[in-house]
Amino acid sequence: MTSRHGHSGSPRYGTASPSSRGERLLxxxxxxxxxxxxxxxxxxxIMAIGSSGNLxxxxxxxxxxxxxxxxxxxxxxxxxxxxxxxxxxxWLVTMCRFPGRRWFDLALLxxxxxxxxxxxxxxxxxxxYTGPFQSLIRDVFGFKTSRDYWFPEIRSLGGxxxxxxxxxxxxxxxxxxxxxxIQSACALDVSRTLGAGPFRLFWKVALPLARxxxxxxxxxxxxxxxxxxxxxxFFGVQTLTFSVYDxxxxxxxxxxxxxxxxxxxVFVLVLMFIEYYGRRKQRFHQSTGTYRALPSYELKGMRGWxxxxxxxxxxxxGFVLPALLLxxxxxxxxxxxxxxxxxxxxxxxxxxxxxxAAVSIAISLTLAYRRRLFPSNVxxxxxxxxxxxxxxxxxxxAVGILFPVAALDNLISESAKALFGFGTGLLxxxxxxxxxxxxxxxxxxxxxxxxxxxxxKITPHYDMASRSLGHSAWGTLGRVHMPLMKPVILxxxxxxxxxxxxxxxxxxxxxxxxxxxxxxxxxxAASREAFEDAxxxxxxxxxxxIIPVIMLAKTSADxxxxxxxxxxxxxxxxxxxxx
Amino acid sequence: xxxxxxxxxxxxxxxxxxxxxxxxxxxxxxxVNVYSYRQPExxxxxMEAFTEKTGVKANVVFAKKGLAERIQAEGKNSPADVLLSxxxxxxxxxxxxxxxxxxxxDVINNNIPVNLRDADNHWFGLTTRARVxxxxxxxxxxxxxxxEELADPKWRGRICTRSGQHDxxxxxxxxxxxxxxxxxxxxxxxxxxxxxxxxxxxxxRAQVKSIFAGECDISLGNTxxxxxxxxxxxxxxxKDWAASVRILFPNTEDRGTxxxxxxxxxxxxxxxxxxxxxxxxxxxxxxxxxxxAAKNFEYPVKPGVQTxxxxxxxxxxxxxxxxxxxxxxxxxxxxxxxxxxGFDNGPSS
Numbered sequence: 027m028t029s030r031h032g033h034s035g036s037p038r039y040g041t042a043s044p045s046s047r048g049e050r051l052l053x054x055x056x057x058x059x060x061x062x063x064x065x066x067x068x069x070x071x072i073m074a075i076g077s078s079g080n081l082x083x084x085x086x087x088x089x090x091x092x093x094x095x096x097x098x099x100x101x102x103x104x105x106x107x108x109x110x111x112x113x114x115x116x117w118l119v120t121m122c123r124f125p126g127r128r129w130f131d132l133a134l135l136x137x138x139x140x141x142x143x144x145x146x147x148x149x150x151x152x153x154x155y156t157g158p159f160q161s162l163i164r165d166v167f168g169f170k171t172s173r174d175y176w177f178p179e180i181r182s183l184g185g186x187x188x189x190x191x192x193x194x195x196x197x198x199x200x201x202x203x204x205x206x207x208i209q210s211a212c213a214l215d216v217s218r219t220l221g222a223g224p225f226r227l228f229w230k231v232a233l234p235l236a237r238x239x240x241x242x243x244x245x246x247x248x249x250x251x252x253x254x255x256x257x258x259x260f261f262g263v264q265t266l267t268f269s270v271y272d273x274x275x276x277x278x279x280x281x282x283x284x285x286x287x288x289x290x291x292v293f294v295l296v297l298m299f300i301e302y303y304g305r306r307k308q309r310f311h312q313s314t315g316t317y318r319a320l321p322s323y324e325l326k327g328m329r330g331w332x333x334x335x336x337x338x339x340x341x342x343x344g345f346v347l348p349a350l351l352l353x354x355x356x357x358x359x360x361x362x363x364x365x366x367x368x369x370x371x372x373x374x375x376x377x378x379x380x381x382x383a384a385v386s387i388a389i390s391l392t393l394a395y396r397r398r399l400f401p402s403n404v405x406x407x408x409x410x411x412x413x414x415x416x417x418x419x420x421x422x423x424a425v426g427i428l429f430p431v432a433a434l435d436n437l438i439s440e441s442a443k444a445l446f447g448f449g450t451g452l453l454x455x456x457x458x459x460x461x462x463x464x465x466x467x468x469x470x471x472x473x474x475x476x477x478x479x480x481x482x483k484i485t486p487h488y489d490m491a492s493r494s495l496g497h498s499a500w501g502t503l504g505r506v507h508m509p510l511m512k513p514v515i516l517x518x519x520x521x522x523x524x525x526x527x528x529x530x531x532x533x534x535x536x537x538x539x540x541x542x543x544x545x546x547x548x549x550x551a552a553s554r555e556a557f558e559d560a561x562x563x564x565x566x567x568x569x570x571x572i573i574p575v576i577m578l579a580k581t582s583a584d585x586x587x588x589x590x591x592x593x594x595x596x597x598x599x600x601x602x603x604x605x
Numbered sequence: 606x607x608x609x610x611x612x613x614x615x616x617x618x619x620x621x622x623x624x625x626x627x628x629x630x631x632x633x634x635x636x637v638n639v640y641s642y643r644q645p646e647x648x649x650x651x652m653e654a655f656t657e658k659t660g661v662k663a664n665v666v667f668a669k670k671g672l673a674e675r676i677q678a679e680g681k682n683s684p685a686d687v688l689l690s691x692x693x694x695x696x697x698x699x700x701x702x703x704x705x706x707x708x709x710x711d712v713i714n715n716n717i718p719v720n721l722r723d724a725d726n727h728w729f730g731l732t733t734r735a736r737v738x739x740x741x742x743x744x745x746x747x748x749x750x751x752x753e754e755l756a757d758p759k760w761r762g763r764i765c766t767r768s769g770q771h772d773x774x775x776x777x778x779x780x781x782x783x784x785x786x787x788x789x790x791x792x793x794x795x796x797x798x799x800x801x802x803x804x805x806x807x808x809x810r811a812q813v814k815s816i817f818a819g820e821c822d823i824s825l826g827n828t829x830x831x832x833x834x835x836x837x838x839x840x841x842x843x844k845d846w847a848a849s850v851r852i853l854f855p856n857t858e859d860r861g862t863x864x865x866x867x868x869x870x871x872x873x874x875x876x877x878x879x880x881x882x883x884x885x886x887x888x889x890x891x892x893x894x895x896x897x898a899a900k901n902f903e904y905p906v907k908p909g910v911q912t913x914x915x916x917x918x919x920x921x922x923x924x925x926x927x928x929x930x931x932x933x934x935x936x937x938x939x940x941x942x943x944x945x946x947g948f949d950n951g952p953s954s
Contacts, residue, residue: 084941084944084945088941088944088945089944150807155803155815155818155820156811156814156815156817156818156820161818170819179803179804181804181806182804259768260806261806262768262804262805262806262949264949271670272770272940272944274670275670275772276770276772276775276936276937276940277936277937277940277941278694278698278701278936278937279937280674358839358840359839421670421671424671425671425674425678428671428674428675428678428679429678431678432675432678432679432680433678433680435679435682436679436680436681436682439682449682451682451684452679452682452683452684455679456684531670534668534669534670534671535668535670535671535672535675536675537666538666539638539664539665539666539684540664540665540666541666550644550645550646550667558839558840559839
């Protein structure tokens with residue numbers, strides 16, 4: 027299969043005969059894992075088969091055109107915001123020197139710790155008619171009702187773009203920043219020698235080189251925006267995902283809901299294909315081992331302060347304001363801090379997210395490494411498909427997970443009954459294993475994108491050297507790639523961890539009895555409309571989320587510093603021949 | 606890498622440990638497993654009273670979506686015994702999904718009026734909640750109102766409500782369709798839409814907050830939110846919101862105020878069926894019904910159980926006697942109508 031689909035002009039890094047046992051095992055592993063990960067998506071497609079009654083004529087004549095238009099506008103708006111904010115801030119902190127640059131370098135990641143549903147809630151509290159901001163305006167100007175003055179409605183499409191854009195831009199920031207950092211200083215030096223100024227350097231060299239990374243970041247943000255239900259329902263923005271929930275819950279039409287979800291998936295697959303097709307011939311490697319100081323531009327005076335404003339704005343909007351609001355609300359509930367339930371929820375959150383992150387990394391490494399060994403349309407496709415869970419609305423995906431997992435659970439129980447004379451009950455669901463599975467399915471895109479990108483940065487010469495010196499494919503992975511990719515693996519782990527921690531819809535539906543996480547605690551309070559009670563657990567999510575985010579920023583800052591310090595290759599990679 | 610592998614190994618071990626512990630707890634004797642669409646805080650007092658009385662421990666999973674599907678997927682090994690739900694639509698939906706079984710109990714049948722339970726004994730109402738009008742004390746003088754009147758142009762720009770696609774709104778609109786016919790209900794809903802002060806957003810309580818702040822003059826809401834605001838000592842500003850409004854029970858002169866129910870079903874494959882029956886009978890008892898009234902400010906279904914003084918202070922009302930099954934049958938139509946006229950986009954002009 028691999029050979030027929032061809033190598034599309036790229037070299038195979040694997041040298042071995044196709045029948046080696048390790049490679050067969052790897053191939054089997056890839057197919058098995060991909061199958062496992064996309065099983066829920068298949069389940070959704072199967073749910074979609076069947077009659078949904080008279081649903082489609084109604085949908086097409088009423089909400090569907092508008093839902094598609096709204097979804098499209100939302101994605102374009104959010105896409106633009108995350109691109110502009112993410113790329114510009116990443117360029118500033120990596121390539122320029124201005125007051126507070128080091129600090130911004132870390133702080134720009136902070137909004138990543140804030141779940142979308144929490145930031146949406148905070149902004150409504152803040153900017154709503156009844157919120158402090160508008161109340162102040164009314165007090166100052168003596169307005170009596172909403173008809174006396176104009177104020178932008180936060181619960182709107184524009185509001186959703188704004189809020190999602192400023193909480194999702196770190197995806198782009200992170201990947202663009204990593205890409206700018208790792209870009210060969212040589213390429214940039216050459217352009218400077220040839221007379222390129224900072225702007226041409228950015229547009230003609232750095233941006234195109236960073237394009238694959240930026241695309242990964244923007245794609246993640248857009249998929250998040252496509253599957254979101256928390257913020258859009260809060261803002262009354264009727265996207266396709268909104269229609270999916272509506273159809274399922276208000277018209278008791280799960281089949282119809284699955285059909286809409288399936289069409290959304292096809293849409294995502296087409297997007298992925300276009301994007302892949304567009305850059306199929308591009309491949310950039312770091313070809314020398316020389317890590318030298320990147321050229322940097324000193325921004326002085328007004329330009330320096332402009333850079334400060336550009337970097338500070340997204341942090342204030344995406345983190346400081348909502349965090350302050352949560353803090354002020356949570357301060358009325360300090361006594362809740364001593365509730366054992368809160369601590370139990372925090373503990374559950376941590377171990378679940380930790381296990382799920384570790385499993386995601388292991389699967390990502392397997393899939394991405396096979397793609398490196400056997401680059402082909404098939405392996406690329408497998409990787410892409412395994413990431414698709416991220417685009418499915420959370421609760422629908424959860425239902426998609428429920429059916430196959432419950433079937434397996436029942437099978438296990440029946441087998442146990444036949445073998446040992448007693449049933450096991452629902453082992454996977456009852457234990458939370460189903461939850462971990464759900465997290466992996468949902469967030470594999472995150473770790474896979476990073477790790478696959480990380481492999482892409484390593485020149486194949488290292489593989490060849492290692493293999494010709496007698497290391498096996500696995501040996502090369504363990505002794506060459508893993509050490510080189512340590513920062514990438516760490517950042518992928520942390521990203522997955524934070525995402526799993528924030529996850530809500532699947533956690534709600536698949537959790538065992540008497541089991542809460544921080545996210546479900548927030549949800550419980552919010553669902554009985556006690557937002558004050560929701561503030562403290564929400565703040566906990568943000569605070570716990572900050573820790574890995576800071577670690578994340580620190581690790582990349584360390585590599586950064588090593589480069590600045592003109593160190594050649596990090597200690598761990600000394601074994602690799604430098605040139 | 607080694608440490609990463611070690612981490613995975615440890616995690617797997619932890620997972621396995623957790624597994625055995627949790628599975629054991631869900632299967633043990635003297636327990637009953639409850640899947641609840643109702644918030645844990647609301648049913649906790651009931652479960653505690655139940656455990657105290659019977660010694661049976663109640664395990665609860667709460668979610669607002671998908672629990673019926675979960676029971677369906679879990680099939681014959683499902684640990685679920687009882688499903689608690691809000692809204693007639695969901696109770697009927699559970700029955701339609703085939704995840705329930707009939708319950709024949711004299712205790713339950715004696716306590717719950719016949720119009721508030723399923724004819725085939727699959728679902729049973731536990732409380733009723735009325736969908737009423739909250740009116741500003743300062744800006745609304747009239748003492749009675751009808752749902753029909755909300756279409757009157759005098760309310761232009763003065764009505765607030767939550768999303769038309771919310772269960773509670775759908776229930777009310779479905780009752781309008783059942784009572785008035787589709788065509789008239791649609792005309793009514795269009796006129797109400799055009800009277801809205803803003804796009805339908807937020808929850809029932811947020812509408813009252815909007816009246817308090819002057820954004821609108823009347824809003825639709827369920828009764829018990831009044832009680833929750835009036836007794837909210839943790840957030841005293843909500844008492845001010847509540848103090849700014851009065852409750853008007855619509856249509857007391859004719860068919861009565863629209864009511865919806867919360868209720869329970871017995872899961873088809875309930876592993877702890879005896880305990881489940883005990884729980885269901887308990888929930889229909891005087892004791893549990895009084896807890897609903899006192900703690901949640903809902904109306905008990907069992908005749909003769911006193912509502913709380915606070916609830917009584919809002920006034921008495923006549924409930925629309927239309928059968929709940931008729932309302933459930935019109936839910937899909939109501940939901941489609943909300944889409945069709947773009948109710949959630951707010952006023953068209």
